[in-house]
Amino acid sequence: MMKVLKHLTPLACAVALTNPGCAGAQDMTGPQEAEVAKADPATDAAGSIDWEKEFGVEKKVPDPVTGELPVAPYETSPANAGAKPFQHSNMAQAFGGQAGIRAIVNRFVELNTTDPRIDAIFRNQDIVRLRRTLFEQFCYLLDAGCAYTGRDMKSAHKDLGVTRADLNALVENLQKAMREAEVPFAAQNRFLAKLAPMDKDVVTR
Amino acid sequence: MKELRPASLHSLGRVCRKTASAILLTCAVASPACADPLLDGGKLVLTNGISTIEGASGGGLAAWSTIAGMETDRAIGISGHVTGIELADYGWQSHGVSIGVHDRVELSYARQNFDTRKAGAALGLGEGYRFNQDIFAVKVRLAGDVVYGSALLPQISLGMHHKRSLDGAIVKAVGARSASGTDFTASATKLILSRSLLVNATARLTNANQFGLLGFGSPLNASRSLQFEGSLGWMLSPRVVVGGEYRTRPSNLAFAREDDAHDLFVAWAVSRNATLTAAYADVGSVATFDGQRGALVSLQFAF
Structure with a gap:
Protein backbone atom coordinates (compact mmCIF):
# COMPACT_ATOMS: atom_id res chain seq x y z
CA MET A 1 0.00 0.00 0.00
CA MET A 2 2.73 2.46 1.00
CA LYS A 3 4.80 1.42 -1.95
CA VAL A 4 1.95 2.24 -4.28
CA LEU A 5 1.32 5.58 -2.65
CA LYS A 6 4.85 6.67 -3.32
CA HIS A 7 4.21 6.47 -7.02
CA LEU A 8 0.92 8.25 -6.92
CA THR A 9 0.73 10.98 -9.50
CA PRO A 10 -1.23 14.11 -8.66
CA LEU A 11 -3.97 12.86 -10.99
CA ALA A 12 -4.28 9.56 -9.21
CA CYS A 13 -4.27 11.49 -6.00
CA ALA A 14 -7.15 13.61 -7.17
CA VAL A 15 -9.05 10.51 -8.18
CA ALA A 16 -8.39 9.01 -4.78
CA LEU A 17 -9.71 12.14 -3.15
CA THR A 18 -12.87 12.45 -5.20
CA ASN A 19 -13.60 8.76 -4.95
CA PRO A 20 -12.36 7.53 -1.62
CA GLY A 21 -14.62 4.52 -1.90
CA CYS A 22 -15.57 4.08 1.73
CA ALA A 23 -13.74 0.79 1.78
CA GLY A 24 -14.81 0.29 5.37
CA ALA A 25 -13.24 -0.49 8.68
CA GLN A 26 -11.02 -3.23 7.35
CA ASP A 27 -8.79 -0.70 5.58
CA MET A 28 -7.90 0.70 8.93
CA THR A 29 -7.25 -2.47 10.83
CA GLY A 30 -3.64 -1.43 10.82
CA PRO A 31 -0.32 -3.04 11.15
CA GLN A 32 -0.90 -6.72 11.91
CA GLU A 33 -0.39 -7.70 8.34
CA ALA A 34 1.84 -9.87 6.26
CA GLU A 35 1.86 -7.76 3.10
CA VAL A 36 2.77 -4.58 4.93
CA ALA A 37 5.57 -6.35 6.73
CA LYS A 38 6.94 -7.71 3.49
CA ALA A 39 7.04 -4.34 1.74
CA ASP A 40 9.93 -3.02 3.73
CA PRO A 41 10.55 0.53 2.56
CA ALA A 42 14.20 0.37 3.65
CA THR A 43 14.87 -1.99 0.78
CA ASP A 44 12.77 0.01 -1.67
CA ALA A 45 14.84 1.64 -4.39
CA ALA A 46 12.69 4.78 -4.38
CA GLY A 47 12.43 4.84 -0.63
CA SER A 48 14.04 8.06 0.43
CA ILE A 49 11.20 8.59 2.86
CA ASP A 50 10.05 5.92 5.26
CA TRP A 51 6.32 6.42 5.03
CA GLU A 52 5.57 3.85 7.65
CA LYS A 53 7.73 5.76 10.07
CA GLU A 54 6.11 9.02 8.96
CA PHE A 55 2.69 7.69 9.88
CA GLY A 56 3.79 5.80 12.93
CA VAL A 57 2.95 2.40 11.46
CA GLU A 58 4.26 -0.21 13.81
CA LYS A 59 5.87 -3.00 11.84
CA LYS A 60 5.62 -6.63 12.83
CA VAL A 61 8.20 -9.11 11.74
CA PRO A 62 7.01 -12.53 10.60
CA ASP A 63 8.33 -15.53 12.47
CA PRO A 64 11.21 -16.91 10.36
CA VAL A 65 10.00 -20.49 10.82
CA THR A 66 6.20 -20.25 10.56
CA GLY A 67 5.93 -17.06 8.53
CA GLU A 68 3.23 -15.86 10.92
CA LEU A 69 3.07 -12.43 12.47
CA PRO A 70 3.11 -12.18 16.25
CA VAL A 71 -0.25 -11.75 18.02
CA ALA A 72 -1.05 -10.51 21.50
CA PRO A 73 -0.85 -13.34 24.04
CA TYR A 74 -4.07 -15.24 24.72
CA GLU A 75 -5.14 -18.36 26.53
CA THR A 76 -5.52 -21.38 24.27
CA SER A 77 -8.49 -23.61 24.89
CA MET B 1 14.62 8.91 -11.98
CA LYS B 2 14.98 9.54 -8.30
CA GLU B 3 16.60 12.93 -8.83
CA LEU B 4 13.87 13.97 -11.26
CA ARG B 5 11.09 13.42 -8.76
CA PRO B 6 10.12 16.82 -7.48
CA ALA B 7 10.24 17.00 -3.74
CA SER B 8 6.81 18.55 -3.70
CA LEU B 9 5.35 15.30 -5.02
CA HIS B 10 6.29 13.59 -1.82
CA SER B 11 4.59 16.16 0.29
CA LEU B 12 1.61 16.18 -2.05
CA GLY B 13 1.38 12.41 -1.74
CA ARG B 14 1.52 12.82 1.98
CA VAL B 15 -1.22 15.41 2.08
CA CYS B 16 -3.28 13.24 -0.22
CA ARG B 17 -2.84 10.22 1.99
CA LYS B 18 -3.74 12.18 5.07
CA THR B 19 -6.77 13.72 3.46
CA ALA B 20 -7.87 10.40 2.04
CA SER B 21 -7.45 8.84 5.47
CA ALA B 22 -9.47 11.63 6.98
CA ILE B 23 -12.19 11.12 4.40
CA LEU B 24 -12.19 7.37 4.97
CA LEU B 25 -12.34 7.92 8.69
CA THR B 26 -15.16 10.44 8.44
CA CYS B 27 -16.96 8.10 6.13
CA ALA B 28 -16.64 5.10 8.40
CA VAL B 29 -17.40 6.94 11.62
CA ALA B 30 -19.91 9.60 10.71
CA SER B 31 -21.88 7.70 8.11
CA PRO B 32 -21.64 3.94 8.50
CA ALA B 33 -24.15 3.42 5.71
CA CYS B 34 -22.04 5.07 3.04
CA ALA B 35 -20.34 1.85 2.03
CA ASP B 36 -23.61 -0.02 1.76
CA PRO B 37 -25.45 -0.19 -1.51
CA LEU B 38 -29.21 0.32 -1.41
CA LEU B 39 -29.76 -3.19 -2.74
CA ASP B 40 -26.99 -5.43 -1.44
CA GLY B 41 -28.32 -8.74 -2.77
CA GLY B 42 -26.40 -10.47 0.00
CA LYS B 43 -28.97 -12.91 1.30
CA LEU B 44 -28.25 -16.62 1.07
CA VAL B 45 -29.96 -18.16 -1.94
CA LEU B 46 -33.52 -19.41 -1.23
CA THR B 47 -33.61 -17.87 2.26
CA ASN B 48 -35.92 -15.19 0.88
CA GLY B 49 -38.51 -17.93 0.41
CA ILE B 50 -40.93 -18.33 -2.46
CA SER B 51 -43.77 -15.87 -2.92
CA THR B 52 -47.02 -17.42 -1.76
CA ILE B 53 -50.21 -17.20 -3.73
CA GLU B 54 -51.07 -14.36 -1.34
CA GLY B 55 -47.89 -12.42 -2.04
CA ALA B 56 -46.06 -12.80 1.26
CA SER B 57 -42.85 -14.79 1.12
CA GLY B 58 -43.10 -18.40 2.13
CA GLY B 59 -43.36 -21.78 0.51
CA GLY B 60 -45.92 -21.07 -2.19
CA LEU B 61 -48.99 -22.08 -0.20
CA ALA B 62 -47.94 -21.35 3.38
CA ALA B 63 -46.58 -18.05 4.64
CA TRP B 64 -43.16 -18.38 6.24
CA SER B 65 -41.29 -16.06 8.58
CA THR B 66 -38.83 -15.25 5.78
CA ILE B 67 -38.49 -11.70 4.49
CA ALA B 68 -38.76 -11.14 0.73
CA GLY B 69 -35.90 -9.79 -1.35
CA MET B 70 -32.21 -10.60 -1.40
CA GLU B 71 -31.22 -7.91 1.08
CA THR B 72 -29.47 -8.40 4.39
CA ASP B 73 -29.87 -6.27 7.49
CA ARG B 74 -28.17 -3.20 6.01
CA ALA B 75 -30.08 -2.79 2.76
CA ILE B 76 -33.42 -3.24 1.06
CA GLY B 77 -34.51 -5.96 -1.31
CA ILE B 78 -37.22 -6.25 -3.92
CA SER B 79 -38.94 -9.16 -5.51
CA GLY B 80 -41.64 -9.88 -8.02
CA HIS B 81 -43.40 -13.07 -8.97
CA VAL B 82 -45.97 -14.58 -11.24
CA THR B 83 -47.80 -17.82 -10.52
CA GLY B 84 -50.11 -19.97 -12.59
CA ILE B 85 -52.17 -22.94 -11.42
CA GLU B 86 -54.10 -25.31 -13.63
CA LEU B 87 -56.90 -26.94 -11.62
CA ALA B 88 -59.44 -29.48 -12.77
CA ASP B 89 -62.15 -26.90 -13.41
CA TYR B 90 -60.50 -23.58 -12.75
CA GLY B 91 -57.50 -21.55 -13.73
CA TRP B 92 -55.47 -19.41 -11.36
CA GLN B 93 -53.09 -16.59 -12.09
CA SER B 94 -51.50 -14.38 -9.52
CA HIS B 95 -48.66 -11.94 -9.48
CA GLY B 96 -47.18 -9.50 -7.05
CA VAL B 97 -44.30 -7.46 -5.78
CA SER B 98 -42.59 -7.23 -2.41
CA ILE B 99 -40.09 -5.04 -0.67
CA GLY B 100 -37.89 -6.31 2.12
CA VAL B 101 -36.39 -3.71 4.44
CA HIS B 102 -33.25 -4.68 6.35
CA ASP B 103 -34.36 -8.30 6.39
CA ARG B 104 -36.76 -7.10 9.06
CA VAL B 105 -39.95 -5.83 7.45
CA GLU B 106 -41.69 -7.13 4.37
CA LEU B 107 -44.33 -5.21 2.42
CA SER B 108 -46.11 -7.10 -0.31
CA TYR B 109 -48.88 -6.71 -2.81
CA ALA B 110 -50.45 -9.48 -4.83
CA ARG B 111 -53.27 -9.70 -7.31
CA GLN B 112 -55.18 -12.94 -7.71
CA ASN B 113 -57.24 -13.75 -10.79
CA PHE B 114 -59.36 -16.85 -10.53
CA ASP B 115 -60.91 -18.01 -13.77
CA THR B 116 -64.10 -20.06 -13.34
CA ARG B 117 -64.02 -21.25 -16.97
CA LYS B 118 -66.97 -23.56 -17.74
CA ALA B 119 -67.79 -23.88 -14.04
CA GLY B 120 -68.74 -20.20 -14.20
CA ALA B 121 -71.71 -21.02 -16.41
CA ALA B 122 -72.80 -23.86 -14.14
CA LEU B 123 -72.58 -21.50 -11.16
CA GLY B 124 -74.73 -18.95 -12.97
CA LEU B 125 -71.91 -16.42 -13.23
CA GLY B 126 -71.27 -16.86 -16.91
CA GLU B 127 -68.55 -18.90 -18.52
CA GLY B 128 -65.08 -17.59 -17.83
CA TYR B 129 -66.18 -15.33 -15.00
CA ARG B 130 -63.16 -14.20 -13.04
CA PHE B 131 -62.92 -13.57 -9.34
CA ASN B 132 -60.22 -11.03 -8.51
CA GLN B 133 -58.62 -10.05 -5.29
CA ASP B 134 -55.98 -7.59 -4.09
CA ILE B 135 -53.86 -8.48 -1.07
CA PHE B 136 -51.73 -6.00 0.83
CA ALA B 137 -49.54 -7.52 3.46
CA VAL B 138 -46.93 -6.60 6.00
CA LYS B 139 -44.68 -8.94 7.90
CA VAL B 140 -42.20 -8.19 10.66
CA ARG B 141 -39.41 -10.47 11.78
CA LEU B 142 -39.36 -10.51 15.55
CA ALA B 143 -36.51 -12.85 16.39
CA GLY B 144 -34.13 -15.50 15.16
CA ASP B 145 -32.69 -16.33 11.80
CA VAL B 146 -33.66 -19.08 9.35
CA VAL B 147 -30.05 -20.24 9.02
CA TYR B 148 -27.87 -18.73 11.74
CA GLY B 149 -27.92 -18.76 15.49
CA SER B 150 -29.10 -21.56 17.73
CA ALA B 151 -30.70 -24.48 15.91
CA LEU B 152 -33.43 -24.28 18.53
CA LEU B 153 -34.39 -20.67 17.79
CA PRO B 154 -36.33 -20.36 14.55
CA GLN B 155 -36.92 -17.14 12.68
CA ILE B 156 -40.19 -15.80 14.03
CA SER B 157 -42.40 -13.27 12.25
CA LEU B 158 -45.81 -11.75 12.60
CA GLY B 159 -47.85 -10.88 9.53
CA MET B 160 -51.01 -9.05 8.60
CA HIS B 161 -52.68 -9.66 5.24
CA HIS B 162 -55.41 -7.30 4.18
CA LYS B 163 -57.48 -8.80 1.39
CA ARG B 164 -59.98 -7.02 -0.81
CA SER B 165 -62.20 -9.04 -3.06
CA LEU B 166 -63.12 -7.09 -6.19
CA ASP B 167 -66.40 -9.00 -6.56
CA GLY B 168 -68.29 -7.62 -3.58
CA ALA B 169 -71.81 -8.13 -4.90
CA ILE B 170 -71.21 -11.71 -5.97
CA VAL B 171 -69.34 -12.88 -2.88
CA LYS B 172 -72.13 -11.45 -0.73
CA ALA B 173 -74.71 -13.12 -2.95
CA VAL B 174 -73.04 -16.51 -2.37
CA GLY B 175 -73.19 -15.96 1.36
CA ALA B 176 -70.08 -14.10 2.45
CA ARG B 177 -70.51 -11.49 5.13
CA SER B 178 -67.88 -9.15 3.78
CA ALA B 179 -65.88 -8.49 0.63
CA SER B 180 -62.73 -7.61 2.53
CA GLY B 181 -60.95 -9.05 5.49
CA THR B 182 -57.65 -9.32 7.28
CA ASP B 183 -55.65 -12.41 8.19
CA PHE B 184 -53.12 -12.41 11.00
CA THR B 185 -50.23 -14.83 10.91
CA ALA B 186 -47.47 -15.92 13.26
CA SER B 187 -44.74 -18.00 11.63
CA ALA B 188 -41.67 -19.86 12.78
CA THR B 189 -39.21 -21.10 10.18
CA LYS B 190 -35.87 -22.85 10.57
CA LEU B 191 -33.42 -24.59 8.32
CA ILE B 192 -32.20 -27.50 10.42
CA LEU B 193 -28.79 -27.74 8.76
CA SER B 194 -27.76 -30.93 10.51
CA ARG B 195 -30.66 -32.65 8.72
CA SER B 196 -30.78 -30.43 5.59
CA LEU B 197 -34.40 -29.90 6.56
CA LEU B 198 -36.46 -26.74 6.37
CA VAL B 199 -39.37 -26.66 8.81
CA ASN B 200 -42.12 -24.07 9.00
CA ALA B 201 -45.16 -23.73 11.18
CA THR B 202 -47.65 -20.90 10.84
CA ALA B 203 -50.75 -20.08 12.82
CA ARG B 204 -53.29 -17.98 10.94
CA LEU B 205 -56.35 -16.20 12.20
CA THR B 206 -58.67 -15.92 9.23
CA ASN B 207 -62.25 -15.84 8.09
CA ALA B 208 -61.41 -15.92 4.38
CA ASN B 209 -63.45 -18.11 2.09
CA GLN B 210 -61.22 -19.73 -0.55
CA PHE B 211 -58.34 -17.42 0.39
CA GLY B 212 -60.81 -14.51 0.25
CA LEU B 213 -61.78 -14.93 -3.39
CA LEU B 214 -65.27 -15.83 -2.13
CA GLY B 215 -65.28 -13.13 0.50
CA PHE B 216 -64.99 -13.31 4.25
CA GLY B 217 -67.08 -15.10 6.86
CA SER B 218 -70.77 -15.80 6.55
CA PRO B 219 -73.84 -14.27 8.18
CA LEU B 220 -73.80 -17.03 10.79
CA ASN B 221 -70.05 -17.21 11.23
CA ALA B 222 -68.25 -13.91 10.81
CA SER B 223 -65.40 -14.35 13.22
CA ARG B 224 -61.90 -15.51 12.42
CA SER B 225 -60.80 -18.99 13.34
CA LEU B 226 -57.35 -20.32 14.06
CA GLN B 227 -55.87 -22.28 11.17
CA PHE B 228 -52.54 -24.02 10.72
CA GLU B 229 -49.95 -24.08 7.94
CA GLY B 230 -47.04 -26.48 7.97
CA SER B 231 -44.19 -26.94 5.52
CA LEU B 232 -41.33 -29.39 5.28
CA GLY B 233 -38.54 -28.92 2.78
CA TRP B 234 -35.52 -31.07 2.10
CA MET B 235 -32.46 -29.39 0.63
CA LEU B 236 -30.94 -31.47 -2.16
CA SER B 237 -28.32 -28.85 -2.97
CA PRO B 238 -27.78 -25.20 -2.06
CA ARG B 239 -30.12 -24.36 -4.92
CA VAL B 240 -32.77 -27.09 -4.90
CA VAL B 241 -35.39 -27.81 -2.26
CA VAL B 242 -38.18 -30.37 -2.50
CA GLY B 243 -40.99 -30.41 0.00
CA GLY B 244 -44.61 -30.40 0.89
CA GLU B 245 -47.07 -28.12 2.62
CA TYR B 246 -50.39 -28.45 4.35
CA ARG B 247 -52.81 -25.66 5.12
CA THR B 248 -56.05 -25.93 7.01
CA ARG B 249 -58.87 -23.59 6.06
CA PRO B 250 -62.19 -22.60 7.56
CA SER B 251 -65.41 -23.67 5.83
CA ASN B 252 -67.77 -20.78 6.41
CA LEU B 253 -70.04 -20.73 3.39
CA ALA B 254 -73.32 -22.60 3.45
CA PHE B 255 -73.50 -23.28 -0.29
CA ALA B 256 -70.14 -24.99 -0.71
CA ARG B 257 -67.72 -26.95 1.39
CA GLU B 258 -64.11 -25.78 1.67
CA ASP B 259 -61.27 -28.25 2.21
CA ASP B 260 -57.74 -28.08 3.49
CA ALA B 261 -55.08 -27.43 0.85
CA HIS B 262 -51.77 -29.14 0.32
CA ASP B 263 -48.95 -29.24 -2.19
CA LEU B 264 -45.73 -31.01 -3.11
CA PHE B 265 -43.12 -28.70 -4.56
CA VAL B 266 -39.67 -28.45 -6.02
CA ALA B 267 -38.00 -25.04 -5.92
CA TRP B 268 -34.91 -24.34 -7.93
CA ALA B 269 -32.81 -21.23 -7.58
CA VAL B 270 -31.88 -20.87 -11.24
CA SER B 271 -29.57 -18.04 -10.25
CA ARG B 272 -29.12 -15.79 -7.25
CA ASN B 273 -31.98 -13.69 -8.56
CA ALA B 274 -34.44 -16.15 -10.06
CA THR B 275 -36.32 -19.02 -8.46
CA LEU B 276 -38.51 -21.40 -10.40
CA THR B 277 -41.06 -23.45 -8.49
CA ALA B 278 -43.14 -26.32 -9.77
CA ALA B 279 -45.75 -27.96 -7.58
CA TYR B 280 -48.61 -30.35 -7.44
CA ALA B 281 -51.35 -28.48 -5.62
CA ASP B 282 -54.65 -29.73 -4.21
CA VAL B 283 -57.24 -27.32 -2.82
CA GLY B 284 -60.07 -29.85 -2.60
CA SER B 285 -63.57 -28.63 -3.29
CA VAL B 286 -64.10 -25.12 -4.68
CA ALA B 287 -67.61 -23.71 -5.05
CA THR B 288 -69.20 -27.17 -5.23
CA PHE B 289 -66.69 -28.47 -7.77
CA ASP B 290 -64.75 -31.21 -5.97
CA GLY B 291 -61.26 -32.50 -6.56
CA GLN B 292 -59.56 -29.29 -7.59
CA ARG B 293 -55.96 -30.33 -7.98
CA GLY B 294 -53.34 -29.64 -10.57
CA ALA B 295 -50.02 -28.14 -11.47
CA LEU B 296 -48.54 -24.93 -10.16
CA VAL B 297 -45.68 -23.05 -11.76
CA SER B 298 -44.20 -19.94 -10.22
CA LEU B 299 -41.34 -17.72 -11.26
CA GLN B 300 -39.82 -15.26 -8.85
CA PHE B 301 -37.19 -12.61 -9.40
CA ALA B 302 -35.52 -11.11 -6.36
CA PHE B 303 -32.80 -8.52 -5.90
Missing part, protein backbone atom coordinates in the same frame (compact mmCIF):
# COMPACT_ATOMS: atom_id res chain seq x y z
CA PRO A 78 -10.46 -26.12 22.82
CA ALA A 79 -13.51 -23.99 23.66
CA ASN A 80 -12.02 -21.25 21.48
CA ALA A 81 -13.06 -23.33 18.45
CA GLY A 82 -16.60 -22.13 19.12
CA ALA A 83 -18.40 -25.48 19.01
CA LYS A 84 -18.24 -29.02 20.31
CA PRO A 85 -16.51 -31.38 17.88
CA PHE A 86 -18.30 -34.25 16.17
CA GLN A 87 -17.85 -37.57 17.92
CA HIS A 88 -18.27 -41.11 16.67
CA SER A 89 -19.19 -39.76 13.25
CA ASN A 90 -17.82 -40.29 9.81
CA MET A 91 -17.42 -36.54 9.30
CA ALA A 92 -13.60 -36.61 9.16
CA GLN A 93 -13.85 -39.28 6.50
CA ALA A 94 -16.45 -37.32 4.55
CA PHE A 95 -13.98 -34.42 4.41
CA GLY A 96 -11.09 -36.62 3.30
CA GLY A 97 -9.22 -36.68 6.60
CA GLN A 98 -6.58 -34.10 7.48
CA ALA A 99 -5.28 -33.92 3.91
CA GLY A 100 -8.77 -33.29 2.57
CA ILE A 101 -9.51 -30.69 5.23
CA ARG A 102 -6.24 -28.89 4.50
CA ALA A 103 -7.04 -28.75 0.79
CA ILE A 104 -10.56 -27.45 1.51
CA VAL A 105 -9.25 -24.79 3.89
CA ASN A 106 -6.61 -23.63 1.42
CA ARG A 107 -9.19 -23.41 -1.35
CA PHE A 108 -11.65 -21.68 0.98
CA VAL A 109 -9.03 -19.06 1.91
CA GLU A 110 -8.14 -18.61 -1.75
CA LEU A 111 -11.81 -18.09 -2.68
CA ASN A 112 -12.29 -15.54 0.10
CA THR A 113 -9.16 -13.55 -0.64
CA THR A 114 -10.07 -13.30 -4.32
CA ASP A 115 -13.81 -12.67 -3.86
CA PRO A 116 -14.48 -9.02 -4.76
CA ARG A 117 -17.36 -8.99 -2.24
CA ILE A 118 -15.14 -9.67 0.76
CA ASP A 119 -11.47 -9.68 -0.28
CA ALA A 120 -10.95 -6.31 1.41
CA ILE A 121 -11.56 -7.92 4.80
CA PHE A 122 -8.64 -10.30 4.25
CA ARG A 123 -6.32 -7.71 2.79
CA ASN A 124 -3.48 -6.97 5.17
CA GLN A 125 -4.40 -9.88 7.43
CA ASP A 126 -2.02 -12.67 8.38
CA ILE A 127 -3.16 -15.22 5.81
CA VAL A 128 -0.48 -17.72 6.86
CA ARG A 129 -1.87 -17.77 10.36
CA LEU A 130 -5.44 -17.80 9.06
CA ARG A 131 -4.77 -20.93 7.00
CA ARG A 132 -3.25 -22.70 10.00
CA THR A 133 -5.86 -21.75 12.60
CA LEU A 134 -8.74 -22.39 10.21
CA PHE A 135 -7.31 -25.81 9.41
CA GLU A 136 -6.92 -26.56 13.10
CA GLN A 137 -10.46 -25.44 13.83
CA PHE A 138 -12.04 -27.44 11.01
CA CYS A 139 -9.87 -30.47 11.78
CA TYR A 140 -10.76 -30.26 15.49
CA LEU A 141 -14.50 -29.80 14.93
CA LEU A 142 -14.59 -32.60 12.34
CA ASP A 143 -12.88 -34.93 14.82
CA ALA A 144 -9.94 -35.50 12.46
CA GLY A 145 -7.34 -35.47 15.21
CA CYS A 146 -6.20 -31.88 15.74
CA ALA A 147 -6.09 -29.42 18.61
CA TYR A 148 -7.28 -25.87 18.05
CA THR A 149 -4.76 -23.31 19.26
CA GLY A 150 -6.28 -20.15 17.78
CA ARG A 151 -8.18 -17.37 19.43
CA ASP A 152 -11.88 -17.53 20.24
CA MET A 153 -14.26 -16.40 17.49
CA LYS A 154 -15.09 -13.08 19.10
CA SER A 155 -11.46 -11.97 19.49
CA ALA A 156 -10.45 -13.35 16.10
CA HIS A 157 -13.13 -11.28 14.33
CA LYS A 158 -12.92 -8.18 16.47
CA ASP A 159 -12.42 -5.01 14.39
CA LEU A 160 -12.91 -6.82 11.08
CA GLY A 161 -16.22 -5.07 10.56
CA VAL A 162 -17.91 -8.16 9.14
CA THR A 163 -21.52 -7.70 8.02
CA ARG A 164 -24.20 -10.33 7.53
CA ALA A 165 -23.75 -10.03 3.77
CA ASP A 166 -20.00 -10.64 4.19
CA LEU A 167 -20.70 -13.75 6.26
CA ASN A 168 -23.16 -15.02 3.66
CA ALA A 169 -20.53 -14.56 0.94
CA LEU A 170 -18.06 -16.48 3.08
CA VAL A 171 -20.55 -19.30 3.62
CA GLU A 172 -21.06 -19.54 -0.14
CA ASN A 173 -17.30 -19.79 -0.62
CA LEU A 174 -17.07 -22.54 1.99
CA GLN A 175 -19.90 -24.39 0.26
CA LYS A 176 -18.03 -24.05 -3.03
CA ALA A 177 -14.78 -25.34 -1.53
CA MET A 178 -16.58 -28.32 0.02
CA ARG A 179 -18.49 -29.02 -3.19
CA GLU A 180 -15.30 -28.96 -5.24
CA ALA A 181 -13.78 -31.44 -2.80
CA GLU A 182 -16.88 -33.61 -3.31
CA VAL A 183 -17.93 -33.57 0.32
CA PRO A 184 -21.46 -35.05 0.37
CA PHE A 185 -24.08 -32.29 0.66
CA ALA A 186 -25.56 -33.71 3.88
CA ALA A 187 -22.08 -33.71 5.50
CA GLN A 188 -21.52 -30.13 4.28
CA ASN A 189 -24.69 -29.07 6.04
CA ARG A 190 -23.87 -30.99 9.22
CA PHE A 191 -20.60 -29.08 9.36
CA LEU A 192 -22.32 -25.76 8.62
CA ALA A 193 -24.71 -26.54 11.48
CA LYS A 194 -21.67 -26.47 13.81
CA LEU A 195 -20.56 -23.11 12.43
CA ALA A 196 -23.94 -21.36 12.09
CA PRO A 197 -24.33 -20.42 15.78
CA MET A 198 -20.96 -18.59 15.65
CA ASP A 199 -22.52 -15.78 13.61
CA LYS A 200 -23.12 -13.63 16.68
CA ASP A 201 -19.33 -13.46 17.30
CA VAL A 202 -18.44 -12.90 13.65
CA VAL A 203 -20.96 -10.29 12.51
CA THR A 204 -20.07 -7.04 14.23
CA ARG A 205 -21.85 -4.36 12.26
